[in-house]
Amino acid sequence: MSFPVDALLPVVGSDLLVPVAGGARVPYANLDYAASSPPLLSVIEAVTAAVPMHSNVSRGSGYPSRTSADSYESARAAIAAFVGARPDDSLVFTRNTTDALNLLASAVPGDVITLDIEHHANLLPWLARGARLLPSGRSIQELLSLLEYELKMRQAALIAVTGASNVTGERLPLRRLAQIAHRYGARLAVDAAQLVPHRRVDMAAEGIDFLAFSGHKFYSPFLSGVLVGRGDWLDSARPHRLGGGAVSTVHADTGATWQLGPARHEAGSPDVLGAVAIAAAIDALKSVKDDAFRRHEATLRARLVDGLTGVPGVTLHRIFDDAVEPVGILSFTVDGIDSDRAANALAAERGIGVRDGRFSAHPLLERFGGPAIRASIGVGTTSTDVERLLAAVIDLAAHPDKPSYDMVDGEWTIAETDPRAA
Numbered sequence: 173m174s175f176p177v178d179a180l181l182p183v184v185g186s187d188l189l190v191p192v193a194g195g196a197r198v199p200y201a202n203l204d205y206a207a208s209s210p211p212l213l214s215v216i217e218a219v220t221a222a223v224p225m226h227s228n229v230s231r232g233s234g235y236p237s238r239t240s241a242d243s244y245e246s247a248r249a250a251i252a253a254f255v256g257a258r259p260d261d262s263l264v265f266t267r268n269t270t271d272a273l274n275l276l277a278s279a280v281p282g283d284v285i286t287l288d289i290e291h292h293a294n295l296l297p298w299l300a301r302g303a304r305l306l307p308s309g310r311s312i313q314e315l316l317s318l319l320e321y322e323l324k325m326r327q328a329a330l331i332a333v334t335g336a337s338n339v340t341g342e343r344l345p346l347r348r349l350a351q352i353a354h355r356y357g358a359r360l361a362v363d364a365a366q367l368v369p370h371r372r373v374d375m376a377a378e379g380i381d382f383l384a385f386s387g388h389k390f391y392s393p394f395l396s397g398v399l400v401g402r403g404d405w406l407d408s409a410r411p412h413r414l415g416g417g418a419v420s421t422v423h424a425d426t427g428a429t430w431q432l433g434p435a436r437h438e439a440g441s442p443d444v445l446g447a448v449a450i451a452a453a454i455d456a457l458k459s460v461k462d463d464a465f466r467r468h469e470a471t472l473r474a475r476l477v478d479g480l481t482g483v484p485g486v487t488l489h490r491i492f493d494d495a496v497e498p499v500g501i502l503s504f505t506v507d508g509i510d511s512d513r514a515a516n517a518l519a520a521e522r523g524i525g526v527r528d529g530r531f532s533a534h535p536l537l538e539r540f541g542g543p544a545i546r547a548s549i550g551v552g553t554t555s556t557d558v559e560r561l562l563a564a565v566i567d568l569a570a571h572p573d574k575p576s577y578d579m580v581d582g583e584w585t586i587a588e589t590d591p592r593a594a
């Protein structure tokens with residue numbers, strides 16, 4: 173393993189100082205990219221440059237309105253190209269992945285199959301419409317067989333799966349899933365919230381029919397997400413939100429005629445700057461060679477896995493025995509200390525940001541035995557961040573009787589309920 177590993181691209185907040193117990197401030201080690209990534213510096217520069225021209229889109233005659241409309245549509249085209257959308261796919265701007273999958277759930281003309289490892293965003297919209305929940309199995313091979321068997325037994329219109337697990341980073345074999353789905357007349361939808369920030373995706377080449385992701389996990393901290401995919405279903409669906417922009421005509425007596433294409437689902441004023449931000453993140457990521465991008469993440473993740481494996485009391489979680497090239501996310505537990513107390517101790521004593529809990533993937537965490545700690549990395553992560561986490565977890569595992577910390581007035585203090593509180 174080659175060290176040191178620097179950030180691949182500059183992110184805002186890389187020099188952030190955060191308080192630790194006792195009042196000192198230390199550099200923040202951000203290992204929480206999977207929740208929301210920090211913005212790229214170039215994204216904030218692009219948004220700042222777009223702000224003076226910011227105006228509402230659609231039918232404004234002023235120059236800023238026309239410029240904003242152009243930027244919005246250019247962002248749409250850039251995102252579609254980046255994910256390898258087909259020419260007749262529709263790309264709808266949504267609030268986030270959750271919103272995108274809820275929209276898709278209203279558009280599917282038949283049964284849906286999803287997996288028991290999914291984030292709730294790719295679970296609850298389907299379960300609400302009676303989806304079949306398929307167990308993922310213990311290996312990718314087993315999953316593919318289970319899915320094929322299920323489709324042979326009963327027809328489905330859509331298979332909805334995650335591109336990469338938000339708990340373990342393990343990726344699903346999307347090309348093979350698409351082949352199986354298509355063989356049985358179904359389509360494939362991919363929750364790419366944790367995939368697109370880590371891997372290049374080519375919808376057309378891989379046979380992905382629908383793809384959803386969020387800007388805020390893609391270095392663009394605004395309220396814009398994306399649903400891209402087959403226009404026929406999206407054009408036949410009830411408009412996602414009812415209001416201005418989604419209609420062609422409205423008559424008091426005969427009602428509304430709805431638009432086709434993205435406008436059908438984008439009623440109301442859009443998040444132009446959010447769209448500009450995603451397009452700027454794409455520009456930045458495209459400037460990095462694919463192998464450099466993968467090597468950065470693989471090196472740091474492998475170091476985390478190597479460093480945690482074999483630490484007495486630390487258990488790393490995995491779904492499949494045979495998953496390859498996971499993205500930069502992993503989850504683990506430490507014997508003798510609850511995950512929330514452990515995560516608070518990492519922040520309070522060392523200035524390290526991770527996430528703890530069930531990560532909105534309750535069925536999967538139930539399989540793993542309960543809440544866990546999640547570390548996740550991105551283009552701004554360095555080997556220093558990773559080494560700090562490893563040292564801290566080794567200390568936690570050796571001294572699991574850490575105090576319970578609370579944040580009071582912006583400072584970490586030992587909780588009043590803890591016997592060690594002064």
Ligand SMILES: Cc1ncc(COP(=O)(O)O)c(C=O)c1O
Pocket residue numbers: 206207268269270271291293294334336337338363365366386388
């Ligand atoms: C795999 C996955 N899907 C969907 C979501 C939901 O994303 P959002 O909150 O941006 O809608 C998340 C969020 O953590 C996620 O990790």
